Amino acid sequence: MMTTLSTAPANLDALADTYDEQGYVLVKGLLSKEEAAEYRTRSHELIAALNRGDDPTWDAASDVAMGQKTSLQHLHDAQFYDAAYTRLLTDPRFTSVAAAVLRTPNVQLHHTKMFIKPPENGSPFPPHQDYPFFPHTNHKVAAAIFHFDDAPDAKGCVRVAPGSHREGPREHDPQGSFHLPDFPTDRLVPMEAEAGDVLFFTYFTVHSSGINVSDEARTTWLVQFRDPADPPLTDQHDHSLGQGLILAGSDPTGRAGQA
Template identity: 30%
Template sequence: MSEIVSATLAKEYQENGFAVAERLFDPSEVAELGNAITEILAVPDIGSVAEVEPGDKGMARRIWSPTQQHPAFERAAAHPGLLDHVEALIGPDILFHYSKLHLKAPQVGSVVDWHQDFAYYPHTNTDLVTALVYLDDTTVENSALQVVPGSHRQGLADHYVDGHFRGKVTGANAPDPALAVPIEAPAGSVVFIHCLLLHYSSPNRSDRYRRAFLPAYRAADAFPIHFGPHAGHNEAGVRLLRGAVSDTARVEAGAWRLPLAERPFGSLFQLQEGAHETATAAASTGYATTEASR
């Protein structure tokens, strides 16, 4: 990546809380990841590898830790071009944090309410970034990510409802819908999301899929300050991808409210929908207790 591209990306990220690299993954790489999804889901019980849509739809809406389930996703998370962009945003010492994969099926895909990723996994500093890799051409119609530019500079919003962490920003704390900006981009594009950026996605009302692979990264000197059941298990899979490990935690001033839910939960969807109040956190798969619950 050229110094000009690097500087432009970093400037956009610093100002807006997100930046977009169009077609960072070429069509053959996107096709490989699409084939990997098909292979992962080719099992008798989809619930053993993924979370399914509620009700009788029977469609997968999230694949647990895709980097653990198929080598194509492990390679994609360490893609040199992707890591070049991550380095421009959080520095040269990069740790892989976790991965997930959202599958928004046509006319089905679940809503993701307004939230900030940092609320789920507070760290000593905010040099954490998620790379949302669009695996389909993405528009508002098939649920493009929507964000509030600049919201990452406003600190951590309240994600509590009735005294318990619910992983979403609601009521008077929710952003004005008029401020939402959809991020539309072709397949292979990557949206880099600051951990304090307010974002959400609507249900998929189109006749097309909107699949997105989300590997997350953090600076080597960012250390977790919460080890609840939905966050602490990430540490077993954390690994150095570039640079060097750190023996020093860089600490930002501030107060981070911890994600203390009323009951354990297995995913962002389950928590935001309130399904965790009547279901066990382990859900129907062992991955629910070993995959990042976001």
């Protein structure tokens, strides 16, 4: 049985200010090491049990590590397979920060994805914004990456470009892969994290990740969330299970999760 703590971070205003200025904020120790370890175990068991076999490696991520083609494991909507993830979505430690960075008491789920980067050749992600995948009117859309194990640079941790969110939408690769092949990589800073840390960033923030060349898997859970009062501009990415679920506060629009 997983034991959880429910104390929200005390410095929410400071976290939100950092997010506004930099386009991201890394919240240390939002989960305990013990919780993170249990979520790591559950994540690996879920992926093994479901055995989907699909690899979400982007075509643009053609890097090869250790002489092998890179690979990646993932799972959409883990909260529909294990109630522990459902509880985490509404955990006040998470939702308090999510509400703070959105500058609204209302937080709505967009979608979730679990990622496991295998050891030695775990796939990278090229520089990109999340914006073109699901553009919204007021741009009050964000992501949180839960780290269920340590993520040093050698494991292919997330890299962000501080301040890149202030430049707004960018012109992405016209072939539909949505990456930014000409973005200067020297602007990307490794966000090395420990188990239990959560990285929050805006959907305008340019980010990427490297190859996992370590001897251990890197396990993360991505939660995309938004202000329910911010209407989407397209129906892209509107197929995720549970989209529209209110995680904190309420939906003042009465759309009941409709895109």
